[in-house]
Amino acid sequence: MTTSDRKTPTKTGTDRLPVWRIGLAGGLVGILCCVGPTVLALLGVVSAGTAFVWATDLYDGYAWWFRLGGLAVLLGLGWLSLRRRNQCSVAGMRRWRWRLLAVLAVAAGTYAVLYGLTTWLGTLA
Secondary structure, three states: OOOOOOOOOOOOHHHOOOHHHHHHHHHHHHOHHHHHHHHHHHHOOOOHHHHHHHHHHHHHHHHHHHHHHHHHHHHHHHHHHHHHOOOOOHHHHHHOHHHHHHHHHHHHHHHHHHHHHHHHHHHHO
């Protein structure tokens, strides 16, 4: 195979950070203490009252563990994404800083929306 036969990489959408996927994953893991029981109730696996009690107990006792887990997922996926692009350095962080801030904003927005939704559903239980 000669060098002319090889395809040169082009700048496409694959060069971008997956902002939405990383942000949604981090936000979802961060609020899993409330979303997990809610999803079980919506699927009919447990009653709404049971889901409410589970969510309240998990949120009251372990909310910070879930939030730290969401942050760990966010950092881990961000690091992995930068690593795949060989941008895991200070210069790489500077290059991608606006996208990394967008990842953080998507994660915080996901957390806030799901928190609001589960809190509203809790009033119906």
